[in-house]
Amino acid sequence: MDLEKKIAELRSKQNVISDKKNKKKQELDKLTKQFTDIEKQIEDLESQELHSALKEQNATPMEAASLFKEFKKLNLSPLEAVELLKKLNQGNSEANINNSSVN
DSSP states (O other): OHHHHHHHHHHHHHHHHHHHHHHHHHHHHHHHHHHHHHHHHHHHHHHHHHHHHHHHTTOOHHHHHHHHHHHHHTTOOHHHHHHHHHHHHHHHHHHHHHHHHHO
């Protein structure tokens, strides 16, 4: 009798643990989905920023495609590519200023 009671208690505890485990798994799945969604949003925003930076450079579609290929070869994220474009643009602006002052 006592043994059956302990077995019943253990089964009850096992069910509670199993329920908690399932709830935690559901929470983890929900958080994983949210994280994946946020990652996608970040990638989209980075791509939009890169697209805007290429527009500011007045890049033709062919030039933009070529730059995208180069960025992929360099394994740059869109955000890193934008930073690179900004630095290149800043360098070009400084070079133009120096050329203007020499003339």
